[in-house]
Amino acid sequence: MTRTDQRTPDQDLPYNVFAKACPSRGTLEHVTGRWGALTLGALYEGSLRFNELRRRVDGVSEKMLSQTLHALERDGLVHREAQPTNPPRVDYELTPLGREVAGRLLSLIRFVEGSMDDVLAARERYDETRATA
Amino acid sequence: MTRTDQRTPDQDLPYNVFAKACPSRGTLEHVTGRWGALTLGALYEGSLRFNELRRRVDGVSEKMLSQTLHALERDGLVHREAQPTNPPRVDYELTPLGREVAGRLLSLIRFVEGSMDDVLAARERYDETRATA
DNA sequence: CGGGATCCGGCTTGATACTG
DNA sequence: CAGTATCAAGCCGGATCCCG
Numbered sequence A, B: 001m002t003r004t005d006q007r008t009p010d011q012d013l014p015y016n017v018f019a020k021a022c023p024s025r026g027t028l029e030h031v032t033g034r035w036g037a038l039t040l041g042a043l044y045e046g047s048l049r050f051n052e053l054r055r056r057v058d059g060v061s062e063k064m065l066s067q068t069l070h071a072l073e074r075d076g077l078v079h080r081e082a083q084p085t086n087p088p089r090v091d092y093e094l095t096p097l098g099r100e101v102a103g104r105l106l107s108l109i110r111f112v113e114g115s116m117d118d119v120l121a122a123r124e125r126y127d128e129t130r131a132t133a
Numbered sequence C: 001c002g003g004g005a006t007c008c009g010g011c012t013t014g015a016t017a018c019t020g
Numbered sequence D: 001c002a003g004t005a006t007c008a009a010g011c012c013g014g015a016t017c018c019c020g
Helices: A023-032 A034-043 A050-056 A062-074 A096-114 A116-130 B023-032 B034-043 B050-056 B062-074 B096-114 B116-129
Strands: A078-083 A089-094 B078-083 B089-094
Touching: A023 A034, A023 A062, A023 A096, A023 B034, A023 B096, A023 B116, A034 A050, A034 A062, A034 A078, A034 A089, A034 A096, A034 B023, A050 A062, A050 A089, A062 A078, A062 B116, A089 A096, A096 A116, A096 B023, A096 B096, A096 B116, A116 B023, A116 B062, A116 B096, B023 B034, B023 B062, B023 B096, B034 B050, B034 B062, B034 B078, B034 B089, B034 B096, B050 B062, B050 B089, B062 B078, B089 B096, B096 B116
Parallel strands: none
Antiparallel strands: A078 A089, B078 B089
């Protein structure tokens, strides 16, 4: 509990993700989680319905998508708009806050996608140097 | 736009994180994973030794930190420099690629931290509207 | 100090089935 | 279409012991 560590950049901010108990850690996980990140990314282009989203986020199950959307809606990043028609129609879209989060997330995602050649090359080097094979 | 089949933004890119089989998805998970994100964030300020890192990333176990560092090193985002002294000293630092990734990640992290008041307020609203009380 | 190896409990996840 | 309920499996992650 010493305060001797001066390297922390956020020690004076109200919320510090590096602290175990900080609620920002939970929200960050909703945002960056496997399905959270892809869901936010998909919604960045515009609102989507449940099954559209499901098709777009390849591999997500109904349960996980539903769960992910609930968490993001609860955090105020996604807005759910249900129309009481038959058959039911529900649109999901980013809130203004969610849009800012998703923008930063997409910057990261696109950079990672664009770096995959380097990453894959690094992996090969890594595996080769320590796998005697 | 709004032609449903044309909405995918990355369909022409070599790597598309929305596709289930794309290796970028794995790397993104290393980067945005619970400990990966915090590790990269911590290293953004400068190189750190194993136990410094462990103290900085509050709550991480030795095993998970070790595992996380291996994954990031393998992906070419972190460089490990071991000095054969006694006691051993090992420094971890970001590679140039890792720096760019961490920068974008920190932009997201800081924004989330700075939005926590809004997020927490949204949660209360959400919980209240569907509370059984 | 800087880890690796192992055991193991439990939370997360993924089918499947069912509903409005 | 848009989800919820249930259940089994499996992987994550912590605790512990070990070594160089």
